[in-house]
Amino acid sequence: MMKIDPDRLRALLAEHSVEPDRWWLLLRDGEVAALLNDVRRLACDADPGIRRQTWDALDRVVDDGNRDNFFALLVGGLDIEQFRRLLTDTDPQIRSRARWxxxxxxxxxxxxxxxxxxxxDDRFEYxxxxxxxxxxxxxxxxxxVGALTEAPKDGSGKRxxxxxxxxxxxxxxDFLPEQSPAAFVSCQFSWDCVSEDSDLVATHQCRHLPIVLALLGSSLENVRENAISALCAFGTGSEGALRSVPPSDRLARREAMMMLAEFGWNYLPPDRLAVLKRLIRxxxxAEKPEPLDFGRLAGSWYALPTTDRAAVLDAFDLxxxxxxxxxxxxxxxxxxxxMNMGPDYWASLGISGFRAENSPxxxxxxxxxxxxxxxxxxWTLVFYKDDTLAAKPNATAREKQLEMYSRMAALSVRFGTAHWYEQFTDDYAPGCWSQWCVARDGTIRMHCVSSGEVWIRRSDEVDPAAPPDRLYAWLEANDNRRGPRPSKAELDRVEAYVNMLREHADERRLPNDDDDLDMASPLQDQVFGARAAAQRLSVNLETLGPHTRVQGSGVLAVPAVLRHYPRRGALPI
Incomplete structure (x- = not known):
């Protein structure tokens, strides 16, 4: 009988060859691939005794650090007959390996x-x-979902x-025609539902929509997420079906209301909207501010030293x-x-391509x-994304910068001071790209970019060619932060970083518009980025809490030129 060579297996596991990013490079052929195929044959041998001995040996050889990677690799390479033997083994310990x-x-x-x-198959109930x-x-x-449409109500359907x-x-x-007259959906699951003349099917004729709707009540989060994505693809024709979910099915009803909110707040039943408005008020x-996670913060915001919300709305034409x-x-x-909606969704609302002169x-x-x-x-903060507040969304980077300067100058005339911050993070690397600008009495006082380097783009107070420690001194001189102060250890780390910059000041080069702006390091971001400037100069979003003085209440508004856009999205309250 063929046996596993424990030494060869240990050698394999001691190498980096079982790391996921190396699998397909190193394990397609050669001695390692041959060894794994030998293991697969033994682990799924026709003789149950050999299967059991093999898995016992693997449990002794494979350590916890390699277990998931190795068994996923091993089971993932089985052929159909080997996998069937594994999944129908009478030993539950052996069958459990199929989960990989x-x-x-x-x-x-x-x-x-x-x-x-x-x-x-009733023969394999075990x-x-x-x-x-x-x-x-x-x-x-x-x-x-496709299997459920074909399965009998009993037996495998239940399972x-x-x-x-x-x-x-x-x-x-069952959705009757009179419950959703003239409602059509786009079924992604089967061509059986649609006709030759159209990609749409009447709601009451789609066999998959009721199943997806029922899955909104699943106890499994990933199933509910997939059901929501499927309903997004079905389109707004599923509105009536979503409204029909009974309140007694609390989980499914909640998910259905969230899906309607994704289509548009106007799709929510009036009684639901009334409840939400009362709850928000x-x-x-009673709400206390909570700190924001700057590691996930992506977007732009203005900061204005005013409590006059009406004036702020007017200043931005909201x-x-x-x-x-x-x-x-x-x-x-x-x-x-x-949720991202495709062009069909927007077309159904009459929004496609250029809707207005200022639309993207x-x-x-x-x-x-x-x-x-x-x-x-x-301070009142105004948060926005993308080109929402841009007068010319498709403008060049230089045109957008000049537009920002113009708006900042106007805001600082109206409110005395105006700040602007922008940050973008990288999901795959530490650090971020950010910039910030300060204007007073109609004049741009400072515009800084923190990326692969620290750039002063424009300043009336610090020479743009000055080394970064001069910018740090300006931030220190203008520091008016409130709330918790940095720890001594953090201050020491920043001071060491600034001293290092002073020592290498001669290596600094001037930027130009063609520079590739890479991400700033976390420490650079902490000293010169938008988060650092906001902490010192306006509102520290990372330390919001019960100590923060709150006046008035917040609102979500839209620019007047975009009021034809649907108000939508399921947001936490």
């Missing part, structure tokens, strides 16, 4: 089909829980509901203000934005909401 199979993607359809067949585990992690949502996180007695609703009265808690208003700048070419790329905060320690 990823049944998604091209070439995996036979594995998925085989697992579904086992789930429907393996059904393991089949469910395989189908769940990670799962092919579209395939499972598929359980697989997707619902009771086995789940029943889908109640929470506004209209239709809607009351918003700070948690609700800050959410889009902390990673919670409305691709309206779905724009988030029109502007969050005007309550006054925080005497």
């Amino acid at each position: 199979m990823d049944a998604r993607g091209s070439g995996k359809e036979p594995f998925l089909e085989m697992t579904l067949n086992l789930l429907a 393996a059904w829980p393991d089949c469910i585990d395989v189908l769940r992690q990670p799962f092919n949502f579209d395939a499972l 598929l509901w359980v697989t997707l996180g619902l009771p086995e007695a789940t029943r889908v609703p 109640m929470k506004q009265r 209209c239709d203000p809607v009351p918003a808690t700070m948690r609700m208003g800050f959410a889009p700048w902390q990673g919670k934005r409305p 070419a691709h309206p779905w790329d724009l988030y029109p909401e502007v969050f005007v905060t309550p006054a925080l320690d005497g």
Whole structure:
């Protein structure tokens, strides 16, 4: 009988060859690939005794640090017959190894089909829980929804509901024509639903929509997320179906209301809107500011030393203000934005291409909401994304910079002082790219960019060619921060960094408009970035809390030129 060579396996695991980013480079052929194929043959041998001995040996050899990577690699390379033996083994310990199979993607359809067949076969009742585990992690949502449309109400149909996180007695609703007259959806699951003349199908004729709607009540978060994505693809024709979810099904009802909010706040039932408005006002009265996570903050904001919200709305030509808690208003700048809707959605609303002179070419790329905060320690902040406040969204970088200078000058004349901050983070690397600008009495006093280097773009107070320590001295001189102060350890680290910059001041070069602005290091960002400038000069968003003085309340508004855009998005309150 063939046996595993423990020394060869240990040598394999001692190398970096089982790290995920090296699998496909090093394990396609050669001795390592041959060894793994030997292990697969033994681990799924026709003799149950050999299978058991092999897995016992693997448990002794494979350490915890390599376990998930190695077993995923091992099971992922099984052929269909080997995997079937693994999944139907009478030993539950052996069957449990099948959970490392990823049944998604091209070439995996036979594995998925085989697992579904086992789930429907009464001879393998003992393996059904393991089949469910395989189908769940990670799962092919579209395939499972398709299987549910074909499965009988009893037997495998019940088990598929359980697989997707619902009771086995789940029943889908029937939508009658009179419940959703002239409502059509775009079904992504099967061509059986659509006709030759159209990609749309009447709501009451779509076999998949009721199943997706039921899955909104799943106990599994990833199933609910997939159901929401599917409903997004179905389009606004599913409005009536979403409204029909009964209040007694609390989880599904909540998700349905969130989906309606993603389509547009006007799609929410009037009674629901009234409840939300009352809830927002109640929470506004009791809400305490919470710190923002600058590591996730992406977008731009103005800071104005005023408590006059009406004047701020007028200065930015904002209209239709809607009351918003700070948690609700800050959410889009902390990673919670409305779902992306395709061109079909916008076309259905009559918005496609250039709608107005100041509209962007691709309206779905724009988030029109502007969050005007309550006054925080005497400052009102105006948060916006993308080109929402731009007079000419498709302008060049230089044109946008000059427009910003013009607006800052006007704001500083009206309010005495105006600040502007912008930050973009990198999901795959530490640090960020940011810039900030300060204007007083109609004059730009400082505009700084923190990227791969620190650039003074424009300043009436510090020579743009000066080394960074001069900028640091300017920030120190203008520091008027409130609230908690930095720790001594943090101050020492900053001082050491600034001293290093002084020592290497001669190496600094002047920027030009063609510079590739890379990300700033976390320490540079802490000293010269938008977060550092905001901390010192206006409002420290990272230390908001009960000590922050709050006056008035926040609102979400839209620029007058964008008031034709739908108000939408499911935001936390």
